[in-house]
Amino acid sequence: MKFHRQLRCGLLMLALSGASTLVLAAENTATPAAASATGVTTATTATIATIATTAPQSWPEDSVYQLDLKLQIQTGQQVPLSVDAGSPVLVSMFYNSCEYVCPMLIETLQMTEAALTKRERAKLKMMLVSFDPARDDVAALKNIQRQRHLDQRWTVARSDEDSVRSLSVALGIQYRQLESGEFNHSTAIILLAPDGRILAKTTKLADTDPAFIKVLKQTLQTAGKQGGAKSKPAANAAP
Numbered sequence: 001m002k003f004h005r006q007l008r009c010g011l012l013m014l015a016l017s018g019a020s021t022l023v024l025a026a027e028n029t030a031t032p033a034a035a036s037a038t039g040v041t042t043a044t045t046a047t048i049a050t051i052a053t054t055a056p057q058s059w060p061e062d063s064v065y066q067l068d069l070k071l072q073i074q075t076g077q078q079v080p081l082s083v084d085a086g087s088p089v090l091v092s093m094f095y096n097s098c099e100y101v102c103p104m105l106i107e108t109l110q111m112t113e114a115a116l117t118k119r120e121r122a123k124l125k126m127m128l129v130s131f132d133p134a135r136d137d138v139a140a141l142k143n144i145q146r147q148r149h150l151d152q153r154w155t156v157a158r159s160d161e162d163s164v165r166s167l168s169v170a171l172g173i174q175y176r177q178l179e180s181g182e183f184n185h186s187t188a189i190i191l192l193a194p195d196g197r198i199l200a201k202t203t204k205l206a207d208t209d210p211a212f213i214k215v216l217k218q219t220l221q222t223a224g225k226q227g228g229a230k231s232k233p234a235a236n237a238a239p
Contacts, residue, residue: 033059053151064091064170065196071157074141081167082196083155084125088219089192093164093173095132095183096140104205105187106148112189112216115208120220126154131175131183133158172201191216194223 010110036088059065065082072078090109094102099181107129124224130136150156159167175185191200191212199219214230 005030026116031108035214048207055080059196062198063196063206064167064192064198067166067170069159069163069164069167071155071159071163072138074138074145076138079155079157084127085196086194087125088121088194088199088216088223089125089127090216091127091129091171091192092189093129093168093171093175093185095185096136096144097132097182100191101185101187101205105189106144107209108205109189110148111208112213115213116217116220120217121153123223126150128154128156129164130156130158131164131165131168131177131185133161147225171198191219193219 026123057138059082065085067081069081070078071081071082071083078138088111092105093111094105096102109126109128113124113126116124130141136158138158141158144150145154158164171188171190172186173186178184186203187202187205188203189212190198193199200215201210202209204212
């Protein structure tokens with residue numbers, strides 16, 4: 001059974017590590033022809049609008065924060081999905097018992113951070129949400145933060161199954177739980193604007209994506225000109 005899990009993860013890793021897709025928000029200035037030539041496509045709002053509930057704050061209609069979801073984070077706190085609103089956020093989904101692709105995903109996020117200046121990193125937030133809330137309890141989330149040396153800018157979170165599914169649909173990440181309890185899943189890193197709009201997406205693993213880094217740096221520069229990021233509550237820091 002372990003061999004088959006390794007094989008599935010290995011095949012998925014090979015399939016994903018060579019793929020890279022960039023998705024920009026609809027207000028980008030590229031013409032349709034230029035977008036087609038560069039592999040850049042515009043984001044649509046239909047998926048989010050279909051599954052969104054009434055949020056307590058008014059967000060753009062194409063904002064992921066339209067999903068009024070509650071997350072339990074590594075400190076045990078309950079926070080809204082929009083906990084990092086006001087800052088650009090890199091968000092992805094994972095599960096703790098994944099032995100190959102998910103650790104590589106976290107390493108790719110860390111490599112992406114390392115491609116930034118210290119000032120740029122200070123403006124950026126990071127979020128990982130588990131596919132597996134049944135097994136990834138608060139203790140598991142804390143353990144991930146500790147083992148991976150994730151600082152206070154990182155949110156490692158879980159939620160109920162319905163909320164996890166809604167978020168995965170909004171982010172365009174697919175997953176399916178197997179009889180063994182493991183998961184088949186796609187992997188992506190998504191850049192959210194300070195208001196929760198999806199600005200860019202990459203599926204490249206084990207290395208940085210230059211096109212994605214370019215959009216990320218531009219977004220962080222813009223966030224700085226607009227007055228900087230809103231701080232995350234101090235209680236979200238590692239214990």
